[in-house]
Amino acid sequence: MTTHIPSVKTLLDYDAEADAYDATRGGSPRAEAAAAAVLGLLPADVGTLLDLGCGTGIVTARMNRPGLCVLGADASHGMASTALRRGVPVTLADAARLPVRSGSLDAVSAVWLLHLLREPGLVPVVIAEAGRVLRPGGVFVATVDKDSAHDVGSDIDAVFAAHLTPTPSDASGEVEAYAARSGLRPAGEARFTGHGQGRTPRGSAEALLAGRYASRIVPRGITAQELAARLELLPDQDVPRAEPTYRLRSFVRL
Numbered sequence: 001m002t003t004h005i006p007s008v009k010t011l012l013d014y015d016a017e018a019d020a021y022d023a024t025r026g027g028s029p030r031a032e033a034a035a036a037a038v039l040g041l042l043p044a045d046v047g048t049l050l051d052l053g054c055g056t057g058i059v060t061a062r063m064n065r066p067g068l069c070v071l072g073a074d075a076s077h078g079m080a081s082t083a084l085r086r087g088v089p090v091t092l093a094d095a096a097r098l099p100v101r102s103g104s105l106d107a108v109s110a111v112w113l114l115h116l117l118r119e120p121g122l123v124p125v126v127i128a129e130a131g132r133v134l135r136p137g138g139v140f141v142a143t144v145d146k147d148s149a150h151d152v153g154s155d156i157d158a159v160f161a162a163h164l165t166p167t168p169s170d171a172s173g174e175v176e177a178y179a180a181r182s183g184l185r186p187a188g189e190a191r192f193t194g195h196g197q198g199r200t201p202r203g204s205a206e207a208l209l210a211g212r213y214a215s216r217i218v219p220r221g222i223t224a225q226e227l228a229a230r231l232e233l234l235p236d237q238d239v240p241r242a243e244p245t246y247r248l249r250s251f252v253r254l
Helices: 014-024 027-040 077-085 122-133 155-163 172-181 201-210 224-231
Strands: 048-052 069-074 090-092 105-110 134-144 184-193 245-253
Touching (some): 105 122, 122 184, 134 172, 155 201, 201 224
Parallel strands (some): 048 105
């Protein structure tokens, strides 16, 4: 009997997004905050780290400290090529089928990845794969509740409220349950600021129409164009609202 293992399928064409990706998502300040938060959750004896869904490598390249060897993995050729140009050693790989020996890594990270994995059953498979490649005592670090972090009580949030995805794929409780099934126990958490990610009404309308909110927003009873038009009626079209605060959870391999 053959068991179906879903492959990682995300909601955007990341090959096409690669060149503009960093500029539209906070750039270096956000990446530095994310990398520092991940490093803060890694024990001092961690010598190898694999960053799943490393994208352009903007965060991965900043996960550096003495004695730590950091590798990246991404399923998008465009993203992986950008990471390589940034100096990140990267492999083109599906996070659900890593070309890595079992029990061979000290740490695995997944920053802003799990919320994109909307295919049913995919998140537990990716977490199980992370658990497989970790040695006993190894650490898995992942962002959780990513999309809901952008709900900062703004007028933009009020427009989106009736159209939010009811079942985010990176809900903290669900991630913890999947981790437990894979022999990973909770170890810690951290929070960091999403610098440059305070949304504007105009930018939110553009992102909605470009499909960048597909993991979070599902228009109900109206079209995406009509929802964007509601955002265009808000005041201060180019004034950023509050920046989000992202959450990381860490888990230790038993």
